[in-house]
Amino acid sequence: MSHKSASSNGGFFAIPDHRVVALEGRDAARFAQAQFMNDVAALAPGHWQWNGCLTPKGRVIALFALLKFDDERLWLLLADADPDAFAAQLQRFVFRSKVAIRVGDGLHAGGAFAVPALARGNAIAEAADGAVELDLGADGGPRALRIANAPGEDDAGALARWNAFDLAHGRPRLPGSQVEQWTPQQLSLEWLAAYSVKKGCYPGQEIVARTHFLGQAKRGLARLATTAAAAPGDPVAAEGRELGKVVCGHGGEALAVLPLQLPDAPLAVGGAACVRVPLLDGLAR
Incomplete structure (x- = not known):
């Protein structure tokens, strides 16, 4: 398995079922803290965590990576869930909070089995070209995930390997x-x-x-x-x-x-x- 940085290994393959929902505004972090199951307030700016949304009966609606750039700018990287429906569901609870919820239609997730160029652990890295990089490596080896304006290359074999890695490490996917x-x-x-x-x-x-x-x-x-x-x-x-x-x-x-x-x-x-x-x-x- 290659341990070269993702920036020098020939690019990223597309992860098309991962989509971004952005929370922006003065109350973005407070809104996320009140709606989601992990402690957003304890997460330092510039870092990310696994998080999720539950029904009042404690059943998981969606599991996602929550990226906290700062208290007024958060991204939810959804897998499986329809981003438009999820954003609409969250919108019902905004009330008077100063937060805008939007789907990042121009953003694409890509993966590489390589050491991230910049990100380490749960620290978010923002590249000069505006792309956002996460470290999704684990005991099975290094992985880099990149969220950028341009989609990665289609590679069914690499995507299957990525999904198998997630499964082996206990990340459940939630189809409808x-x-x-x-x-x-x-x-x-x-x-x-x-x-x-x-x-x-x-x-x-x-x-x-x-x-x-x-x-x-x-x-x-x-x-x-x-x-x-x-x-x-x-x-x-x-x-x-x-x-x-x-x-x-x-x-x-x-x-x-x-x-x-x-x-x-x-x-x-x-x-x-x-x-x-x-x-x-x-x-x-």
Whole structure:
């Protein structure tokens, strides 16, 4: 695997299902703090975090990277969710807040399996050409993500490898059938440091905090190696008894919500044999 900087390795490939929603204005950071599940106020300007939006019942609507340039300029890098619908949903809660919500239609995400030219950890880097760079590397190797005005090259193989990397490191993707189905704990989003149990009120906060402080989490995210492709919603069973369901799958692997204590019996997903394998570390920010 190359460890050259992304700026010298021949460019970035397109990640077309990642889109930007921008929050801008005097109350942008306060609005995000009140609406989202992670602690935006504790995030230093020029840095990013995993974050998300919940229903009042604590179910995940969307998981995204939140980039905080400063208190008046934030970007949400969405995967899977429709940016126009998501922006419209947020707009319902603006009320008198001084914040403008817009979809970054001219912005494109691209990836490279290389050490970022400038970004490190959760620090955001802004290049001279206006592009924004993030470090999405982890134990599996380096990765750079770039948000720019020009799209990257189409490369289905590289994109598949990127998605497989995310899955292996416990970043669940949420297609439409999986939206509003799972709590942050059921998706093990503590693995990404994506939610807070200490910050003030936000939609779903009571459910998240109660589950945490009362120790009521009984299910979490499991990475499965499968003998057949798994689809969202496929049942995971042992000895003919359904234990949970697949959240997302890619190639020969899947992420599923399963009991934290599994029976000592072979697992099957959608009728095909599967085995549990460890999640990889290092993608938390």
